[in-house]
Amino acid sequence: MSSLLDAYAEVAGRDVVSHLQQLTSPLKGMKVVHVNSTRTGGGVAEILEKLVPLSAELGLDARWEVISGSDEFYQCTKAMHNALQGLAAPISRPLLDAYEETNRDNAEELRALLEEADFVFIHDPQPAPLLGLCSARRGRWVWRCHIDASRPYRPVWRYLREHVAAYDASVFSLPDFAQALPHPEYIIPPSIDPLSDKNIDLPQDEMEQVRQEFGLDPERPVVLQVSRFDRFKDPVGVIEAQRLARKFVPGLQLVLAGGSAADDPEGEAVLSEVRSAAGDDPDIKVLLLPPDAHRKINALQRTADIVIQKSIKEGFGLTVTEGLWKGKPVIGGDTGGIRLQVVNYHTGFLVRTPQGAALRIRYLLQSRDRMAQMGSKARQFVRENFLLTRHLREYLTLMVGLHYGARYRIELG
Ligand code: UDP
Numbered sequence: 393m394s395s396l397l398d399a400y401a402e403v404a405g406r407d408v409v410s411h412l413q414q415l416t417s418p419l420k421g422m423k424v425v426h427v428n429s430t431r432t433g434g435g436v437a438e439i440l441e442k443l444v445p446l447s448a449e450l451g452l453d454a455r456w457e458v459i460s461g462s463d464e465f466y467q468c469t470k471a472m473h474n475a476l477q478g479l480a481a482p483i484s485r486p487l488l489d490a491y492e493e494t495n496r497d498n499a500e501e502l503r504a505l506l507e508e509a510d511f512v513f514i515h516d517p518q519p520a521p522l523l524g525l526c527s528a529r530r531g532r533w534v535w536r537c538h539i540d541a542s543r544p545y546r547p548v549w550r551y552l553r554e555h556v557a558a559y560d561a562s563v564f565s566l567p568d569f570a571q572a573l574p575h576p577e578y579i580i581p582p583s584i585d586p587l588s589d590k591n592i593d594l595p596q597d598e599m600e601q602v603r604q605e606f607g608l609d610p611e612r613p614v615v616l617q618v619s620r621f622d623r624f625k626d627p628v629g630v631i632e633a634q635r636l637a638r639k640f641v642p643g644l645q646l647v648l649a650g651g652s653a654a655d656d657p658e659g660e661a662v663l664s665e666v667r668s669a670a671g672d673d674p675d676i677k678v679l680l681l682p683p684d685a686h687r688k689i690n691a692l693q694r695t696a697d698i699v700i701q702k703s704i705k706e707g708f709g710l711t712v713t714e715g716l717w718k719g720k721p722v723i724g725g726d727t728g729g730i731r732l733q734v735v736n737y738h739t740g741f742l743v744r745t746p747q748g749a750a751l752r753i754r755y756l757l758q759s760r761d762r763m764a765q766m767g768s769k770a771r772q773f774v775r776e777n778f779l780l781t782r783h784l785r786e787y788l789t790l791m792v793g794l795h796y797g798a799r800y801r802i803e804l805g
Contacts, residue, residue, distance in 0.1 A: 397450070400587070419788065419791055427506075429515075446784060447784065478543045478545060534563060537569070592690070615630075621651075624704050630646065643675070651681060679692075693718045703724070733778070738773075
């Protein structure tokens with residue numbers, strides 16, 4: 393077994409890697425190309441960075457191509473992203489022209505590769521027009537939408553739909569995120585990479601260092617929420633929950649960790665609401681972390697007794713997955729993808745109010761055995777459902793299905 397496959401077998405299980413190998417066998421040597429618009433930054437790049445080498449080690453001829461374009465192109469795709477998420481703002485014709493032109497330019501470079509590929513995965517709206525520009529394509533093309541397109545701004549969706557309707561299939565992250573399209577649609581939820589800095593096991597002294605850096609007392613319980621400072625994440629509600637729970641759990645510490653909100657005016661406003669709600673309480677730490685503080689977030693998640701994600705509205709909620717993976721029960725808002733991950737009384741608790749969150753914090757901290765049992769179920773639940781290996785397994789299954797249709801049957805050993 394190769395080193396990468398070995399590393400995943402160690403953390404996800406040998407049977408999981410063996411299933412991947414069995415699923416790949418009818419696809420051996422096939423050319424798979426993933427296309428997106430950035431090599432670094434953002435969840436899509438993070439996933440592809442591992443998914444593509446892993447596919448290659450399994451025996452696929454897998455590649456990752458990145459398109460690039462003018463400022464107008466990025467302005468246009470940013471506007472498209474916002475519109476898919478519901479912002480009612482039209483996109484001007486000159487911006488759409490730049491979008492189409494960038495795709496034409498990139499098609500010149502990529503056409504030979506894409507036309508001869510067996511499978512092409514086009515991620516998000518940026519490279520969507522490539523299909524229409526590769527008229528001699530021979531493989532199956534899949535549009536992989538990572539965005540919550542449940543309530544798109546219609547005029548922009550109608551435009552984009554013209555580009556994606558001709559694909560052989562599309563993939564959305566959650567059923568709620570999908571739009572009707574004239575081809576098979578699949579649901580493949582997101583995943584975390586257990587070998588990334590954000591999720592890998594850490595040495596005890598690194599966790600101790602982080603505890604000291606942020607002034608956390610190891611003798612007293614810690615509740616943690618990691619989130620952008622956004623009202624939908626309800627950080628002020630988390631403070632209220634901590635204050636209520638503290639009456640029964642003396643010395644309870646709360647950490648709210650988020651990124652600097654300097655380039656986000658709304659984030660700035662939420663941060664000041666959070667600061668004023670926290671006041672000068674020494675047991676509420678509001679941390680502003682740089683965007684690459686992955687190991688620190690990892691250490692905080694491992695140091696915490698309970699992870700909370702009290703969102704009022706949420707896409708999938710990767711912070712929930714990350715917390716569960718660290719063996720912590722998660723108290724999560726009863727919304728969006730949090731519902732897929734938090735199973736009441738098993739991996740955590742779903743709540744709707746600060747009072748509900750406080751009640752669950754109190755319950756868990758006063759039932760340590762129960763908390764440990766739930767924590768180990770939480771980790772197991774992520775191992776089975778939300779690791780990168782499951783994500784890849786579903787892509788492989790999709791490829792076998794698209795290529796062979798009903799003609800091929802795989803018995804997994
Ligand atoms: N995150 C981070 N720094 C922060 C806040 C969040 O690195 O200050 C990470 C977090 O660990 C998670 C992702 O950003 O991996 C947030 O994903 P999620 O789905 O929870 O929420 P979103 O921000 O996409 O709404």
